[in-house]
Amino acid sequence: MQKGDKGSNAAKRANANEARQADGEKGRQKAGTGMKSVYYIIAVLVALDLLLFLYHPSAGQPFYTFESNFHSAKSVAIYMSAYNGTVFASTEPCATSIVESIVSSSKYHRNASTINFFVLNQTACFTSAKALGIVSNYTQEPISECLNASKSMPSIFVNYSDVNSTIITPDKLVMQGDSAFLSECGVAPALS
Numbered sequence: 001m002q003k004g005d006k007g008s009n010a011a012k013r014a015n016a017n018e019a020r021q022a023d024g025e026k027g028r029q030k031a032g033t034g035m036k037s038v039y040y041i042i043a044v045l046v047a048l049d050l051l052l053f054l055y056h057p058s059a060g061q062p063f064y065t066f067e068s069n070f071h072s073a074k075s076v077a078i079y080m081s082a083y084n085g086t087v088f089a090s091t092e093p094c095a096t097s098i099v100e101s102i103v104s105s106s107k108y109h110r111n112a113s114t115i116n117f118f119v120l121n122q123t124a125c126f127t128s129a130k131a132l133g134i135v136s137n138y139t140q141e142p143i144s145e146c147l148n149a150s151k152s153m154p155s156i157f158v159n160y161s162d163v164n165s166t167i168i169t170p171d172k173l174v175m176q177g178d179s180a181f182l183s184e185c186g187v188a189p190a191l192s
Contacts, residue, residue, distance in 0.1 A: 078098060081159045090182045098158070102115070123143070126140055154173075156174075160176065166187070
């Protein structure tokens with residue numbers, strides 16, 4: 001190798017090193033820009049989540065609307081399905097717990113005589129001839145007759161189903177699920 005070739009090779013290596021460093025710097029700049037975009041997106045999402053958390057429109061909070069309507073109503077209705085022994089064994093403890101919770105609540109006490117209680121089977125509805133808390137015989141009525149009462153007062157429906165769900169509107173709360181779900185009966189403590 002000649003002396004000029006060594007200098008030329010050294011210059012080529014130096015240029016190659018400079019090119020690699022420049023490429024590395026561009027890569028770091030791109031990565032930095034990409035990370036800045038990710039941080040920006042995360043910041044926007046956190047800000048949006050915080051805004052939604054702090055801003056509570058009543059339409060977005062159906063349980064609180066239902067709860068307010070339920071507690072302020074002159075009378076309310078509680079419906080319990082009892083199509084067979086399995087359904088009855090699952091719905092009865094929850095429906096009873098709801099009644100006990102609102103009657104014994106120190107904050108939202110409701111007199112039992114203002115609670116209309118309905119037990120529905122596949123063909124009929126059974127209800128007290130007067131109201132809960134007043135000794136009376138139970139009467140049998142068509143299901144449609146009992147359901148009509150729910151149109152004029154806030155109502156809670158406790159139903160047995162293979163699918164666990166709770167549907168809430170301003171005047172109706174429908175809680176349905178299997179025996180494990182209904183045994184938790186989360187609406188009872190929520191209303192007391």
